[in-house]
Structures are given as structure tokens and as C-alpha cells.
Amino acid sequence: xxxxxxxxxxxVAGGGGMFYSMLANAASxxxxxxxxxxxxxxxxxxxxxxxxxASDQIKLDAPLQAENGAVVPIEVSTTLPSPESIVVVVxxxxxPLLSVIEATPRSxxxxxxxxxxxxxxxxMVYVKSGGQWYVTSQEVRVAIGGCGG
Amino acid sequence: xxxxxxxxxxEIMDNGIRATCLIKHPMETGNRxxxxxxxxxxxxxxxxxxxxxxxxxxxxxxxxxxxxxPYLSFDIADVKVGDxxxxxxxxxxxxxxxxxxxxx
Numbered sequence: 493x494x495x496x497x498x499x500x501x502x503x504v505a506g507g508g509g510m511f512y513s514m515l516a517n518a519a520s521x522x523x524x525x526x527x528x529x530x531x532x533x534x535x536x537x538x539x540x541x542x543x544x545x546a547s548d549q550i551k552l553d554a555p556l557q558a559e560n561g562a563v564v565p566i567e568v569s570t571t572l573p574s575p576e577s578i579v580v581v582v583x584x585x586x587x588p589l590l591s592v593i594e595a596t597p598r599s600x601x602x603x604x605x606x607x608x609x610x611x612x613x614x615x616m617v618y619v620k621s622g623g624q625w626y627v628t629s630q631e632v633r634v635a636i637g638g639c640g641g
Numbered sequence: 642x643x644x645x646x647x648x649x650x651x652e653i654m655d656n657g658i659r660a661t662c663l664i665k666h667p668m669e670t671g672n673r674x675x676x677x678x679x680x681x682x683x684x685x686x687x688x689x690x691x692x693x694x695x696x697x698x699x700x701x702x703x704x705x706x707x708x709x710x711p712y713l714s715f716d717i718a719d720v721k722v723g724d725x726x727x728x729x730x731x732x733x734x735x736x737x738x739x740x741x742x743x744x745x
Contacts (some may be wrong), residue, residue, distance in 0.1 A: 521688060526704035563708045585706050586672055592702040593715075599691070599699035602659070602716035606708040608670070639670055639706070 525589050531581060534589040538579055539625055544618055547572065547626035552617050554630050561609040562638030568603055572621035575600035579618040585610050586639050610639040649740040651726045657718040658744055660691055660726055663710065670705040686711060689730040693720055720744055 525537035535542055553567040568578065578593040578600060590607050593600065600619075607615070609632060616629045646666075652659045664686065671683030685705040691698050698717050720726070724744045731737040 521702050523687075526687075526702070582706065586670065587704055587706055589704050590706040591704065594700040594702070596698050598657070598693070598718045599716060601718075602714070603701070604714040605701075606712055608706050608708055638708075639672055 522589075522592065525592075527587060528589060529587060531583040531588040534587075535581065538589065538592055539618060539620075541625065544625035544627035547619070547628060550617055550619050550626060550628040552615065552628050552630050554615050554632050556631075557633045557635070558609065559635050560638060561611065561634040561636055563606050564609050564615075564632055564634070564638075565606050566604065566615055566617075568617050570601060570619050570621075572619055572626060575619050575621050577620040578603070579620075580605075580607065581616040581618070582607065582609055582613050583616065584613045608638040609634045610637045647728070647730070647738045647740040649726065649728055649742050651720075651742050651744045653722075653744070654716060657716060657720040658726065659714055659716050660728070661712075661714045662689065662728055662740065663712050664689070664730060664738070665710055666732065668705060668707055668709045668711065684732065684734060686730050686732045689713060689728055691715060691717060692727045692729075693717060693724050695725075695727075 522537050525534045528534040549572045550570045554564065558564045574597060575595050577595065580590040581588050582590060593603060612633045614629045614631050616627060618625050618627050648663045650661050666686055667684055669681050669684040673681045675681050683705055686703050689701045699715060701713060701715060722744055725741060726744055727741045729739045
């Protein structure tokens with residue numbers, strides 16, 4: 493928190509508008525959810541619901557089989573109108589929440605990253621569009637888990 | 642000068658750019674043990690923020706489940722040649738870095 497107030501003070505000096513957007517960002521990051529060990533806690537914190545509609549307007553590209561769970565590339569694109577938020581979850585990972593992307597009107601249609609998977613599992617991608625959550629998923633068979641321990 | 646930790650590139654797409662970054666970072670989950678059997682403390686990047694000419698265009702919040710040395714791509718619309726793409730990241734220990742690139 494000390495860190496945050498120092499940053500805030502700097503931003504106040506820099507300009508009011510910037511300060512407020514910084515605060516908004518700091519407040520919206522669901523820190524606890526990223527450390528949650530079970531998927532329900534993480535999901536309730538981030539989505540506020542477990543209700544999501546399956547959608548073919550989210551395209552998830554992930555390998556069917558991964559030799560090494562430490563590096564599983566995923567690629568996500570969506571044609572849903574103005575995506576606000578995108579959430580990546582691997583339910584059986586030690587910490588299931590992988591990423592929460594806060595999009596703006598200029599972004600959110602495509603991203604790619606590399607994730608760790610503890611074992612064979614589904615990769616779930618949730619997209620919020622028009623206040624609704626949509627979901628798609630794909631199973632990845634993992635030969636050697638990549639979360640350690 | 643210290644070795645560059647964050648690499649950033651911008652690739653021109655149909656209606657904007659694909660920003661791609663590679664960040665040197667261990668992304669420790671806190672579950673792994675070192676050779677003496679001690680837990681390696683959790684150490685991960687919390688967020689990567691992108692901006693165009695200083696305007697915030699998106700944030701990728703990451704958890705410890707993202708692979709070591711995060712390699713991320715993110716599409717940004719309405720970007721033209723000459724615009725400045727920038728990113729900033731910070732990890733759970735307060736380490737941070739920035740990178741900038743002019744789109745061409």
C-alpha cells in the first residue's frame with residue numbers, strides 16, 4: 493500500500509485524470525483471485541458468476557497434446573462486439589487463474605501467451621461482451637506437468 | 642547499461658498493430674523446490690500495460706501460471722506509422738520495467 497500511495501502522489505502531481513485512471517486500475521486487479529487454489533473462489537472473484545454462455549465467436553488455439561506442461565502456447569481471438577474483459581482459467585492448476593485482460597475499445601480481439609499446465613486439463617477462455625460472459629474451452633493432453641511440486 | 646530485460650515489437654496488421662513482447666522473468670509459482678529442498682519464493686509479473694502515444698489501451702493481468710519469460714502478443718486497433726507503442730510491467734516484488742517502440 494505504501495508503494496501505491498507513493499505512485500499516486502506522483503500521479504497527482506502529473507495530472508488529475510491520470511491519477512484517477514491509475515487508481516481505477518489498481519483497484520480492479522483481483523490479486524487474491526490469482527493466488528486462489530480452487531477454481532470456484534477465483535471465478536467468483538473475477539467473473540462474479542459461474543454462468544457463461546458457450547460461444548463459437550471465441551476462437552481458442554491450443555495444442556491437442558503438449559510434451560511439456562511448462563510451456564503451452566495459446567492463441568485467442570474473438571469476434572464478440574467490444575470485448576471488455578478476457579479471463580483464462582485452467583481449472584486443475586494449483587492456481588487456476590492464469591490471466592485477466594482488461595480491454596479497451598481499441599483492444600481485446602486478439603492475444604497470445606504461453607501458459608503452464610499441471611496436467612491434462614481444459615483451457616477455459618471467458619470473454620465479457622455487453623455485460624454477459626461467454627466461454628469456450630479446449631482440452632490439452634499434457635505429458636509432463638509444468639507447475640513444479 | 643544493464644542487459645535489456647523487456648523486448649517489444651510492433652507488427653502492422655489490417656487495422657492497427659500486433660504488439661509482441663518478451664520479458665525475461667522467472668515467473669516462479671512458489672511451488673517449486675531448489676536443490677536443497679527449500680521452497681523457491683513466489684515471484685511473478687502482475688501486469689503488463691500497453692499504451693499508444695500515452696493513451697492506455699489495455700492491461701494483461703498475469704498470474705504465476707504464465708510460463709517463465711512471458712512472450713505475449715496483443716492486438717491494438719487504430720494505430721498508424723509514427724505512433725509510439727509503450728509497455729510497462731510490474732511484479733509482486735515491486736520490480737518493474739518499461740519499453741517503447743515507434744511503429745514503422
